[in-house]
Amino acid sequence: MSQATVFHKQEAILKASQVTVQFGGFKAIDNFSFRIDDHEIHFLIGPNGAGKTTFLDAVCGKTSTTSGKLLFENQTELFKKKEFEIVRLGIGRKFQAPSIFTNLSVADNLELAMKQDKRLLPILKAKRNGGEESSIEEMLKLINLKVARNQEAGALSHGQKQWLEIGMVMMQQPHLLLLDEPIAGMTEEEEEKTGHLLCELKKKCAILVVEHNMDFVRSFSDKVTVMHQGQWLCDGTMEDVQENDQVLDVYLGRREVNA
Amino acid sequence: MNTQIIQYFTSRKWLFMILFAILVVLPSILTDFHINLLGQFIAFAILVIGLDLLWGYTGVLSLGHGIFFGVGAYIMAMYLTMASEDSIIPEFMIWNGITELPVLWVMFQHPAAAIAGAIVVPMLIAGVIGFFTFRNRIKDVYFTILTQALVIATVTLIVSRQDITGGSDGLTGFTNFFGHSLQTPSTQLFLYYVSLANLAIVFILCYKLTKSRFGKALIAIRDQENRLRFSGYNTAIYKTFIFTLSAGIAGLAGMLFVTQLGIITPEEIGIVPSIEMALWVAIGGRGTLVGPVIGAILVNAAKAGFSEMYPEMWPYFLGAVFVIVVLFFPKGLMGIVDHFKKRGEKDVSGNSIPQTGSHS
Amino acid sequence: MENFLTQIFNGASLGSILLLIALGLAITFGLMRVINMAHGELIMIGAYTAYVIQLIFVTYVPDAMFDFYFILAIPGAFLIAALVGSLLETGVIRHLYGRPLDSLLATFGIGLILQQAARSIFGAPNVGVTNPSFLSGSLSVFSLELPYSRLFILGLVALCFTALALFLYKTAYGRKIRAVMQNRDMAMSVGISSRRVDNLTFAIGSGFAGVAGVALTLLGPIGPTLGLTYIVDAFMVVVVGGVGALVGTVAGAMGIGVFNTLFEYWTNASMGKVLVFALIILFLQWRPSGLFPQTSRSLD
């Protein structure tokens, strides 16, 4: 069970103020403000279509924000930055539907994702060295794909692809990790494993997770923010949040809590 | 045992070496005419290596490589024309009322400048176009069509500025090549081997490139460009680089082609030739490097052979070949090779160690 | 001013021809994602159909009725081209869904074969189709001369487009077509016969190419390589408009038509052509997926 961190002792790693994202006339995110601190597992929850994925998209540069501010590590404005620049700043993203390089081997997937100088010239000259080799091996073990190391990633099952993508994002050694429904399609055992992995990881970075599995949120969250219709609804620990009437109405349902 | 040998010799590297050896000895049994013809096909084979890097590995299909090939050829042809002309400007310019050699021509009067230009100018063009195009995320078929637009614009421009380009007649009639007559068999044999040497060098360099981490990045771009971007790669630069490189290779090929054929016209670099180049890659087998090389040589040889034997029927043959290859051998000729290789592998793993042992 | 109006009419008229040649491609390429390089040859087939129907009329029908050949040629060419398209789909295209670049290759080969077949059947020299007398001459509006043949093409394309748009977007069958083009396996899983839909859709796209062929007989002679002249233009139109967007195709055709005419008027025909293609390249920098992009939220 997690310790709720109520007070902001450290600097925020990401601070969003009054972010709005609009598609045509529709505001998928509406004046949303948010902060996440370092070494924190922060869950973003809310009904389908609340704007959670869109918010992650906005942070990592996939969708452009219509207005508002996104300040990373108190110094860098993310607005208008290119995806790869944002990644190089230290933000890693896992997508909702697994996204991997289907024609490369599992190990090669990790090799490309690994933290390294990713500009053209260094990559042209790069050779896999011993250190890199062992960190790939380590990761393979961690994500349980050791036997599949030389297999084409396209032939993995849905769940294995999820793991591979998590592995790839971890290889980037981000300061802020964005995970969109990481445990979808995983067995309970693997959920558990993922959770512990997150706890391990938060020693090194901040983690923002979108998830609908409340057991998981309950077990591993430091803090929870609830979004609804593009707006901030409430935040706090999971215990706080599930007391909130509105959250019960629009999201959790009464039964879930009673059960 | 037998199958192991098959496997070994059907690896990409070995296939190329076998092909190379054949190409080294072939001239001793071919007529002068066929040596020259084969030399031209080797120029095409060089071109498709670059095209395969771009299409087969990176997944970016250019149907505009005729232009880069053409720029290389035209630049070389400018030099060759000047080296062969007695007057200070080419004859066709005189009729077009040009009295002074255009700057474009002055630049490439020196052979070294022409050779460098034939490679660098296509790269510059590709670099600029690629930079903006890839940065603006023009991709897939949009990119492909853009390259076709480039072809049409360039070819129309070349034709309409016949005062400096020779128009639809193109550039031809050059006889002198570094003091030797271009028509003599010995010069042509020399050019054949020069082309072959270039083929080997380009192949080895590109082969190494595909085996490197950069090569994996190219495949990653093809598979899932966005994921690579979100892994911190500026994929636009990578694509620009490979596009530029393949344009340079095309320019080199064009240069070797024009010295051997002795003519370059807009017709050789237009829409249809540009599409045909992609066909050679596909027939050989995308993403295999050696496949396209074989494809370029075989398709052109078949085309020449068919059209000799059945001048009025050969389009049927050629068309049918394209359809059949795509339908029945979707991975091209290399797909057939791999098929045999797989069978070999199965036999091998059946009675010895399994393939997927891990290293640690 | 009057001059400007003339140019605008000329532009719209060129645009209408571009639209007609691209309309079939908007289906086979835009919706079905088949890079059909034989589209030009389907246009050619339509044109030769008009020629054959004309020959039949010359031989068997009284002179006074001659002009009716043209009325018959339009549905005739649609059917013949659709039939060829249907055979093509069954024999080749069907095996290439989801492999657009392979379809490019195979259809290029088919184009070669069809061209040579036309040469074998009709001979290499061009053949002429006599325009029906009711389409010669022009309509004077104020001081503008609007040739009947051009007005006819404008009308024809408006008709074709409207029919197609209604069919695709307002009927259940059109909905099924769009579903199949999105995801064949899933479409089958919701009870749609993907095979039949694919075949019919490709046939319809091919049929429109045939209609374009008939219209082209009003503009020039027809020969085995007729299609080569138009194939790239047709792709440009679809791409500039946005692959998969029918309205985009209209906008693309009209845009290219008007700009081409204006550029040509300001410079000359060759430079006009150079400029319009340069403009297309620049335009794509600004709108990388055409005027009406078919966006989707998925990662790619």
Added chain:
Amino acid sequence: AYEANDESGEEEKIPVGILHSLSGTMAMSETSVMDAELMAIEEINEAGGVLGKELVPIIEDGASQPSTFSERASKLLQQDGVDVIFGGWTSASRKAMLPVLEGNNGLLFYPIQYEGMEASPNIFYNGAAPNQQIVPAVDWLLENKGDEFFLLGSDYVFPRLANQIISAQLEENDATLVDEQYTPMGHTDYNTVISRIQESKPSVIFNTLNGDSNVAFFQQLADAGITPDDVTVLSASVAEEEITGIGADAIEGHYASWNYFQSTDTAENEAFAENYQEAYGSDRVTGDPIEAGYFMVHLWAKAVEEAGTTDVDEVRAAADGIQFDAPNGTVTIDGDTQHVHKTVRIGEVQEDGQFEEVWNSGKPVEPDPYLEEFDWASDITEP
């Protein structure tokens, strides 16, 4: 296709090359010329061949690509050992074959009217040089139709050079050049050009458009309500075959300049046209390039008979003064330029699609490919 002779038959047969585009965009024009050439070969063979030997045509496809012409020409000369090639159409194809011909010392008999400024020892030019078509046509127009010229051509070498010549000639005659327009090959939308014609109101359009474009141009001109009464169009590349495509009503009353029309009234032509239609179909028409393709084979055969061998150098030497009674009248090879003396004709298109001759030069005109006889042309031919 025809096989090259095997060893044993070599004594009795003479291989000759036929090299035209049988595929691609030029096939539509070139195949008819090839038909005429094959007809001439057959006639010669029926009459006992050349030097008592049968001619065997080896047909190759230039595929509308200059490089293919070059490559196929090499093949014919080097592999098949022919001494002569009948072929080519576009200037680009001729220029592509030229270095090959010179390098291998082969002969080309070229059938099409062209822009001049060329005299290769390895080519015999059987079409009109500019002074045998364009220059007299301009003179005739100035005299009969007016002096405000609009020049329209396809964007390639022949029209551009032809128009330079015309411009110089107009200047010499104090006539006006109101506009000069080029359209890319295969262009079919002439609305803008027609707008320009309507604005500049010329009395004459000198048309050097090629192929398909002519059909589009004339039909659209007619649709725009511009009749021969408003402006006369004289074409340099519209023969009977093109008229079939255009439709006679759209071009009736306009003119063309050639050395031969299907309607040319000679006994030779009567036989030629009849044989041609018998061989290839009654719906086929003849025309200037077709006729040139036909007579040039005969010219070569006569030169070979004269030389007693097919050897290129000896045939070249024997060719000067060789005559043949061609359908267009007597043609004579000029040994210096390797062009032919031929009669110039101007015809008006009739409603049946045939030409009615309105003027001819009376006697064969001597070829002058560099326009040396014309002072006003010196700016074009020399820097």
Added chain:
Amino acid sequence: MLKSTNLEVGYGESVVVRNGSLEVKKGQVVCLMGRNGVGKSTLMKGIMGVLKPTQGHLYYNGESIIESLPTKRAHRGFGYVPQGREIFGTLTVQENLLIGLESNGTKQKTVPEWIYDYFPDLKEMKNRKGGDLSGGQQQQLAIGRALAANPNLLLLDEPTEGIQPNIVADIQDIIENIKSKQKDLSILLIEQSVDFARRIADYYYIMDNGKIVYEGGELKEKDTQHLLGI
């Protein structure tokens, strides 16, 4: 109602499922479980016909359907919610539902109100393109599409993936509701959540490594734990 014996299903040359024998009786809810990558989805694709089984038999109401296309199976009352949603992205929400409605081969003009009652979000978004929806909305749409034609056999591949908790609960209700109205509806469900499975399933199959390794009317803790990865 549905019975498969020894189905062998795979991708190209690689065989994934080797012994796909299971049965779904009329009116039964059967749950297919197992760890990631054991071949659950692959087997379901074989049953729907999206993948063509290379061996084995498949009977529906006693009739062999192994040769019939998915189209035919849909006409006979199969409703399928695939993993990964696979909604038609360029069609609007309403059009997606209409397609589903017609999947039994009939012609329908309007989406019945009850579907929108189940998923009110979809009503609000009925003119939005399916591809623009959020992940969970798409999943709801995929379920709505499959339910629309009143299928006799529902194939659900992890249907609750990505759906918000209260709607997950609703989906249980929906299934129960439909089952109470349509007694002979059979359901084959793939589910990772043991809780969810227990709540609605009558019978269980567990797969491992491409084979069915357990079947029974209840999930016995110690037999199944390691197979399910709990």
